[in-house]
Amino acid sequence: MRSTAIEWQSRRFAAWVAFTERIALLCSHKQTGDAGMRTQVAIIGGGPSGLLLSQILNQAGVETVVLERATREHVLGRIRAGVLESGTVATLRAAGLGDRLDREGFYHEGCFLTDGDLSIPIELDKLTGRGVTVYGQTEVTRDLYEAQDAMGTTIVHGVEDVVIQEATGTAPFVEYTLKGARHRLDCDYVAGCDGFHGVSRKTIPEDKRQEFERVYPFGWLGVLSKTPPVSHEVMYSNSPRGFGLCSMRNAELSRYYIQVPVGTDPNAWSDDQFWEELSLRLPKETADRLVTGPSVEKSVAPLRSFVSEPLRWGRLFLVGDAAHIVPPTGAKGLNLAVSDVYYLSEALIDALKSGNETGIDGYSDRALNRIWKAMRFSWSMTTMLHQFEGESPFEAQMRRATLNHLSRSETARKDLAENYIGLPY
């Protein structure tokens, strides 16, 4: 009899606890849409920066949640970078992403610059002991998604209205909308990997950041075509009609670009017009070998140099295109994103695993040191190879003299090669 009363009382107590918990849950639902999640590092953006950071942190036993605005298909559909520095390749290998990269990536011992019919081989490997690897950003991203799936990490797609809260406090959190409901993600740190148009950089008050920018008065019209590449190495061409670039993804897939005025509509260019204009910007001997075909993708990318300093605001860190943009002429954007991730992952692991905050305190300066040198290189390659509207004939002569000097001076070629293959981390 007595035990039945105790049982009854404890059942009432349990029901009361369940009731109060339910009320608490309902209150938090009202505020945030659910009871909230917790992770160690909240990563905004599931492009190459965000995914690689998540990969390295999870490998080290640090929990992450990636919040990505777009669908996975959309992220994988973006045709972007193609040239990986050896430091990038080493970082990807160390993160367990080397298998397909080593099988399908193409090691390039050099690249070419041309000016009219003058062709200047830049023997990267011979001059520096290292080359570059041609492997599309799309493939890097695909490998990252597969590795993340295998590890069972959390990537939330389709998030909207991301707001980073309390970044300068000790308990930051991120709010976002998913399928109409508001959610809350508590964390120790936030990594802003959401590209140039993301919310992370804009979360830092204007008076706490300094921006440096150069917008170029032209863009790149890019075409992907199922045709064999015209050159076995990447070729950057200066010509009186403007810049042209011949690149590739594999033996049957080529990527070409031409400089076009800012604001150009890619659909205003037929494939035939594109091939004709590209041919006119290449050395005749190269143009004669060009195999043309229907484009499978055509888009225009604007060109800008941009840096926002510092890369840290309290517990929020900026990574990759969220903090800096380079014109693609030096093939540095993705590579810089990878070196940022390398520095930040090391710092966050130290802070979260050993309580050592020296790395996170030094992250911004360490990353910016490398970023500014890549900025300079990308700007100088852009200036050397593009025609600026309204420029005087003097500017064209300077470009030609620089290219002429490169063709004669191994010292000049070595300097270019050292920057192109990527400065040390």
Ligand code: RFL
């Ligand atoms: P990304 O790739 O822009 O990814 C950011 C991700 O964040 C998501 N996002 C948000 N998610 C949640 N909430 C929000 N509010 C969000 N806002 C945005 C986006 O959907 C996206 O998925 O930045 P990340 O990860 O920093 O990566 C940077 C690289 O993509 C970029 O630097 C390179 O593509 C640049 N680049 C090149 N880099 C190289 O190293 N070598 C090259 O050969 C090279 N060629 C190129 C390039 C870029 C180009 N374009 C299109 C500008 C060639 C071109 C034509």
Ligand code: PHB
């Ligand atoms: C590319 O293959 O898309 C590519 C190659 C070299 C660059 C930029 C883009 O500098």
